[in-house]
Amino acid sequence: MERLRAVNALKGSYYAYPLVNALHILAIGTLVGAVLLMDLRILGVVRSVAREPLLHLLREAVALIFPVAVVTGLALFSIRAQEYATNPAFIAKMALLVLAGVNFWAFQRFAGSESDADAYSTAARLSAALSIVLWVSVLVAGRFIGFI
């Protein structure tokens, strides 16, 4: 009941909805930005910074911001759940998120425990390249929800 009241408030709000929307964008921007930087560093494109400290920092940023993206996303979804659940762009976004999750799990298996000096295996690098494609696709699919 409490949650339903919050959903209704968000549904009719003048300020809360755009603010939650903005927070969702902030979270997604930080998240995708951090993921792309990690992937590029793993692929060896960005070499100006030591790998491990950079990955450590970005991993922490992702861990911090991912829940924000999920919570704000759920809030936005909840006000017209049925509409979004049947929106092709939304369905595509969720499917791509699952694929990105599976890919992340696969990457961890491929990467094992790399030390600073080691280069990543071909499988791990392919997974990092796929991660770039998947996360950009998640972003694009998400943007299309409002235009389909």
Added chain:
Amino acid sequence: MSIQTSIRRTCLALALLLPASAALAHHGWSWTDDGFFELEGVVAAIYLGNPHATMDVDVEGETWRVELAPPRQTERSGFTEESAAVGDEVKAIGNRSRDETEPRMKAVRIIVHDMTYDIYPNRVPTN
């Protein structure tokens, strides 16, 4: 990368992207037909909330999705929760989807119970 290079690249990217995003920036209108369109039917459902209000209108057994404006702008036209109810006769004037098989339109004016609500006053036909 120096700040100057960064600014120069940003300007270049903007110059390249702006023409492409102009179509999307309309948010609601790029998918609609230019000519005015009238729909008459019976209200099947009303949603007055974010991100924008909608109305489902039953026209001889086919359900049309009539898109309105964000809640604040919709209410500014005078259209509120009390303005119409499921089962009411409604006339919607606006632009329909360019896809002729899609029963969807964006209303600039709603007429219900002999009351006229101009959802998008600057887009209402001048006749």
